Structures are given as C-alpha cells and as structure tokens.
Amino acid sequence: MDIPESYISADEIASRIPDGALIGVPKEDGGVAMEITRALVRRKARNLRLLTVPVSSLQADLLIGAGCLSEIETSGVSMGEFGYAPNFRTATQDGTITVRDATCPAIYAELQASEKGAPFQPLRGILGSDVLAHRTDWKVIDNPFAEDGNDPVVLLPAVRPDVALFHARYGDRYGNVWVGPKRECILLAHASAQTFVTVEEIWDGNLMEEERMLAGTIPPVYVDAVAHAERGAWPLSLAGCYDRDGDHLREYVAAAKTADGFTDYLERHVYGKQAAA
C-alpha cells in the first residue's frame, strides 16, 4: 500500500508539538509512539509535561534523561521486569523534575471528565493517602446523594492534554486510525485538544466501513495528523504485531544508569537516525 498523501513524517509531527505542551500517552503495551518520542529528543523539545495513561516506562525515562520534560503526572514509571527507570529515579531524587503522583483510575477519571466536557469526575477510595494530601487540585466533598450526608468522595478535575500521542496498528487514506482494544487511546483522543498518531501499517479500504474494525477505529474528527512509522513502537511492543525487544530494554537500563552511558545510548539510537518518513 502507498503512503496516503495526507500523511506527514514523524519528525514533522514532533515539530508540531510545541515546547511546554501537555502530552497524554498510553502505557507501554498500549501503543507508545517511540519514533516520535525519539524525534522529540532530536528536536530538543523542552518543558514538555507528560501525562502517562496511567503509567509509563521507556518513553518517560528517555524524555526525562534527554531534558525534554519539566513535569510528569503519573501513577508509576518503571522498566518492569528490567528494573527501575534510571532517569526517572535520578531526576526525582535530585528534584530536577516535578512529579504529580497519581493513582491509575484517577488519571482515567480526569480524562473521562474532559471527554464529557464535565468539570470533574468523582471516584471512590484514595482518602487518607498522601497521594491525595499532595494533590491540591483534587478535592473532597460529601456525597450529596448520601442519606446522612456523611460520605466523603474525591473529585478529579477534567484534564485536557494539548496533545494525545500514540502508535496504532492501522491507518487508512481517509484519516481513520485503528487501535483495536486499546480503548485508552480512544479516551485520550476524545479528551485531548489535538491527536497525533503514527501507524504501523496502511489499511487498504475505509476502516469506518468495515464492521469488524469500526469499534476500534478513531475517525478523523479526532485525529490531527498521521505519520507512517514501521516498527514505530520499537523497542516496546505493538499488540498483534511484535513483542517488546527485551535485549534492547536490558541494554537501555544498563546504559541509562550513568550519564555517559545514557549519552552514548542517545548517540547510537536517537541522534544517529532520522525517523521513518
């Protein structure tokens, strides 16, 4: 399949994400736009704020290490089976990045409120935690529907990312992208001001006209730009296409534990390459 004429390059998408933008991204098996992440490092993006939906791994750690982030809202940053996230740990301990600690369903709730155009979404739990104590933007009210009025509930404010950014399995020439069961990407697209997507493969036909594909498709009313990026989630996985590259992730974690090792990693795997067109 030819690349649709409306598609732009991953580097061009990176150039359309301005410094200071709030970027919403899925977790590591949800279709992470690693090609654009590397392009953001190449264009030396600064003061980006990352909202991880609801957690992250390599993507957050790479952006932190390269100095692209000033702030991260997350429920967790870890390299999973490969250990802790070295740059996240160092930057947090040194205070060079602001962490807004959250808990997974609270991040979904913030986006669901934005998706509905509602000011907030209520959520059970969280009460009495230091997560809540440090989040002055989260409020507690008494449930107005409770019989005796004594039922505290946490309210999460609507959060509208400037940019939703992810990698999807298919895109077609009509501007549709297919994320299948990765419904948090659909939530992100609905909740954000703009959505930028890389796609693994070009779908021959119209995804909105295929009944089996329809439910997992995001139509172009939510999508602002698409780029074709083969293996665009590498070294993370793309469901149904490829597994994560464990050897590479192991190498990353070892390299990122020292400043020299991380610089060397960037030279070899980020600066030395142009994104796929």
Added chain:
Amino acid sequence: MLDGCRNIAVGTASPIPGSAALLMQALTNGASRASILGSNIHNPFNDGGPELFDRAGQGRVDAFFLGGGQIDGEANINLVSTGPYPEPDTRFPGSFGSAYLYFAVPRVILFREEHSRRVFVDKVDFVSAPGWSPPGVHRPGGPHALVTSLCIFMYNKGRHRFRLDGLLPGATLEEVRDNTGFDFDCPDDVGPVVAPEPDRIALIHSRIAGEIAETYPEFARNRLGWKG
C-alpha cells in the same frame, strides 16, 4: 487465602501473585477466574485500562495483590519514596492503582519477598494507600494477609494489626522478629505453613509456568524452569 474468589486480579510487576492466581484458576477448573494485567490470553476484559478499576468499584473483583517499598504494622503501604517528599532519598515507581483498589477489593493480599527492616517498617514515609480508614469512609476493601519469604501474617481489621499465622520452611520466629520493624501479634503455637503437595508443585512448573511466561518470560525462565 483465595478460596471462593470468583475473580482474582493481578496488577503490574507481579509474577508470583500472577502464578498463584493462574494456579487457582487451574485447580478450580475456571470457577476462579484470573485476570493478569498485561496478558492477552489470561485477561477476560476487552474494554481498555479503566475496566479493571470499574469492575473493582462495583465489587466484582474479589482478590488483588499489592506490594510495597515499605509496609508498616497498620498495613499502610508505600510505593512512592523514602525520606522527605517530593525530593526523596529513594524514589520507587509510584502508587499505581493501590490508592483505589485497596479500598475496593475485599481481599487484598500484600506480597513482598524481601523480608527486612528496610521494607517492614514501624511507619511508612509516604502513604500510597492506608491500611484502614475511619468510620464514615466507604471502604468494602482492604488488607487480608501479608506474604513474605519468611512467613504469612493475617490482618486483623478491627485492631489494625498483623498476626503471625505461619512460618515458611526454614524460617524461625526469631528470624521473623529480627527482620520486622513493626510490632505484630504472635500466638504461642505458631507453626509451619503447610507445604504444597508434589503434584501441585509439578503443576506450577509445567502448565502454570507456560501460562505465566506469556506475561513474565524472564520470571518463568529463571524461577520456574520454563524452557520456551
């Protein structure tokens, strides 16, 4: 500990709890259903990330596992950091879903292999999720037990304290006391945890190893002898 649970959910970075949930599923012929976060096969959900939390909020998740960089004697757990916040001495990954699921899931089993005073402290430095809540807070869920490499504690919800329930093979009461930074109740007759039968161990190293390998290949290879 998982008897009678219809849905056992397992979160991130939890290969041993995941194996336990899959074992229950195998032993009950699917009457206990395991849902392993990150698995495409052993995860009966298809509505994206929020679904686990939505189900838990409705009371449809019976058991869940949580860990902690620090856990204290009231079952407060800390997944965020040690020392002062927000510029800590040691930063951990983060709270994940704990601040919510600890309130929603009736049987939360705390699982932490490392049994040391570094982990089991008198008071956690940061409360990712509290072990108990004052009256008036809607809380159907909470801690049920704490499993370590040395022993099993059961949690007393009325007294907000752990009670030593059994020692793992080779562990002694003295060793548990020496390596636990919090006070706990200890009956006079605390004995060993009953070891699993040989056929159950064989099941873990065969079928369960293969099932958990989909999500945790490193663990399956290194700890369960999976040859895939």
